[in-house]
Amino acid sequence: MKIDFAKGGGLVPAIIQNADTQQVLMLGYMNADALTATRASGFVTFYSRSRNCLWRKGETSGNVLAFVDIEVDCDQDTLLVRARPAGPACHEGTISCFGKQGPQGLGWLVQLSDLIEGRKTSDPETSYTAKLLQGSLTKCAQKVGEEGVETVIAALAETDEHFKSEAADLIYHLMVLLAAKGLTLNDVITTLKARST
Secondary structure, three states: OOOOOHHHHHOEEEEEOOOOOOEEEEEEEHHHHHHHHHHHHHHHHEOOOOOOOEEEEOOOOOOOEEEEOOOOOOOOOOOOEEEOOOOOOOOOOOOOOOOOOOOHHHHHHHHHHHHHHHHHHOOOOHHHHHHHOOOOHHHHHHHHHHHHHHHHHHHOOOHHHHHHHHHHHHHHHHHHHHHOOOOOOOHHHHHHHOOOO
């Protein structure tokens, strides 16, 4: 990968994206040493323009960015760095420096998946998700079948609002079943991508 550090006086912008949700978290700057440190340490490291030195994101707060991979743009002067955050990326305590909300659209399903995974150890008396996860796999699978039938019926005979509600139930129960089997939506996406090539 060729990166044109010279164009920006030795620095290139580095856009940090959550590797799982695809949400843009922040923008920093890297020089060649920061890029080398990122790859060597496994944690995103920037060049601080105000302090004129390298700094690892989260070195004082603990909110590090675990490095996943990197791409360079078509002009070879901007980096897209995918990472997994261990806490808020913004110094103001928000998930992202670009708005206070979490991931939107399909990226939000990653948060739901994490919530479902966390319910594996919750009290089944107080959590419907925990009850499904800690019950029999057959019962969990049957719920997906029931919700599938209800979704079909709603698509054919109900309002769009009712159909959306049933589709949401179907997706949720499918995600619970995937979690019960030790899988996630990413595993399904990998299968779908393999079919499209």
